[in-house]
Amino acid sequence: MSQLVLAANGSALGVRVDVALDGVVRVLGGRRVLDRLDLHVEPHERVGIVGRSGVGKSTLLSLVAGLDDPDGGRVSVAGETAAARRLARCALMPQADCLLPWRTALDNAALALENAGLRRREARLRAAPLFERLGLAGAEQLRPAKLSGGMRQRVAFVRTLLADKPVLLLDEPFGALDAITRAELQEWLAGALAAEPRTILLVTHDVEEALLLCDRVLVLAAGRVADELRADVPRDAPRRQIIASAAFVALRERALESIG
Amino acid sequence: MRGLWPPLALLAAAVGLWELVVRAAGVPDYLFPSPSAVASSLGGDGGLLARATAVTVREIVLGYTLALAVALTIAVVLHFSSALRRALLPILVLSQTVPTVLLAPIVAILLGYGLEPKLVVVAVVCFFPIVVNAVDGLRSADAELVRMMRTLHGGRLAVFRRVELPGALPAIFSGARVAATYAAVGAVFAEWAGSSSGLGFVILQAQPALDTARIFAAVLILSALALALYALVTLAERLLVPWQQEVSSA
Numbered sequence: 001m002s003q004l005v006l007a008a009n010g011s012a013l014g015v016r017v018d019v020a021l022d023g024v025v026r027v028l029g030g031r032r033v034l035d036r037l038d039l040h041v042e043p044h045e046r047v048g049i050v051g052r053s054g055v056g057k058s059t060l061l062s063l064v065a066g067l068d069d070p071d072g073g074r075v076s077v078a079g080e081t082a083a084a085r086r087l088a089r090c091a092l093m094p095q096a097d098c099l100l101p102w103r104t105a106l107d108n109a110a111l112a113l114e115n116a117g118l119r120r121r122e123a124r125l126r127a128a129p130l131f132e133r134l135g136l137a138g139a140e141q142l143r144p145a146k147l148s149g150g151m152r153q154r155v156a157f158v159r160t161l162l163a164d165k166p167v168l169l170l171d172e173p174f175g176a177l178d179a180i181t182r183a184e185l186q187e188w189l190a191g192a193l194a195a196e197p198r199t200i201l202l203v204t205h206d207v208e209e210a211l212l213l214c215d216r217v218l219v220l221a222a223g224r225v226a227d228e229l230r231a232d233v234p235r236d237a238p239r240r241q242i243i244a245s246a247a248f249v250a251l252r253e254r255a256l257e258s259i260g
Numbered sequence: 261m262r263g264l265w266p267p268l269a270l271l272a273a274a275v276g277l278w279e280l281v282v283r284a285a286g287v288p289d290y291l292f293p294s295p296s297a298v299a300s301s302l303g304g305d306g307g308l309l310a311r312a313t314a315v316t317v318r319e320i321v322l323g324y325t326l327a328l329a330v331a332l333t334i335a336v337v338l339h340f341s342s343a344l345r346r347a348l349l350p351i352l353v354l355s356q357t358v359p360t361v362l363l364a365p366i367v368a369i370l371l372g373y374g375l376e377p378k379l380v381v382v383a384v385v386c387f388f389p390i391v392v393n394a395v396d397g398l399r400s401a402d403a404e405l406v407r408m409m410r411t412l413h414g415g416r417l418a419v420f421r422r423v424e425l426p427g428a429l430p431a432i433f434s435g436a437r438v439a440a441t442y443a444a445v446g447a448v449f450a451e452w453a454g455s456s457s458g459l460g461f462v463i464l465q466a467q468p469a470l471d472t473a474r475i476f477a478a479v480l481i482l483s484a485l486a487l488a489l490y491a492l493v494t495l496a497e498r499l500l501v502p503w504q505q506e507v508s509s510a
Contacts, residue, residue, distance in 0.1 A: 100423065102429075111422065115414040163411065165411070
């Protein structure tokens, strides 16, 4: 538990962990969802994964997280291939926020700390600074039913961060939000990740979101990586300018074409 | 509380009509007592009914508590062992097909005429809806929540404590509420099978004496007891599951 002491200060960033999938095959219901897939993610790299629904994006995250094992090939996180070892290094943020309705926002965010053996009081104390720093001050005592969709996703992300894992797996984190809230949260997430760098795998069906938040975007089709784009877009401009830039538009067109 | 007025008004009207009809037709009290006769029995036999009520309340409360404890323990054990669940759950269902009326005398033969057989009968009557609802409630945890917990350092015990158990509380309480309405009936059956006190015993004694007003008075108290237990369980649910109302109002 010693590394958890550092959690509130966001010090999993000292741990640099890479993710590698080599020739991974996963068969579900008789279908080869992933078919000899190769994928490498550098430490602290942010990789976006886009593709049509049912193309195996969530399956891929489950495999990396150690919640599932491949039928063929090799999945490793920081060189470790055993499922339990992968699970120890990855935190998953599912599309549905999965907040516990009986816990307040702060207690939801502190969930991983309590799971790791901290008393509730102590877990709250550890979670509170990050909670506040990421714009959730004032919402501590509210239960999820009283939070807006955007707030719920923020709490879910802080909860994922506080698990203090070097690898974050984000499965369509903003898929259920309206366009305006989604844009707002994308900027918020970019800021949060700048302050708390981790190795990130972001699954999304939104090409713009992937290009805005990630260093690299992989297009998944027919169980494999069909295309790979380096997201070389201006980062310091306002969002609307980035999206309108020629480089961004060209990348988006190419990604959409690869998705098919 | 506003919701209480329509049924209360209807009930008052029915009681008024009952009084009117019994008086107008001159029905004797031993056949079908008027509400006023029941009321005067409640007042006149006050001491006797109060002592009997105290006995029955004790049986109901202790038996119901026993049912809760046993049912929740069994539910948790069944939840953690799918082998036991497959083996035991059908037997529990089978046990429910034995009528309480027949069970009570057997328990009396085994355990005598004291408090214990009453507790056992009340508990047997009450425990089934609690077990079934609790087992279902514990198993109905969202698989996505469990996956999320596993990636957040959540072991089997943490998943149980922080996801499955709180998530099962609404189901556990609906079982407990159903069981609350059975407890009084269980106590009466148990007393009929052999006892020398309690409201069931009062009814048993009043019957050959054709003291029908007293029977009605005892039944009235039994209904009030069942209602009070139900209300108590509902209150406990409001206190222990406060998020449920927020969720349904959101």
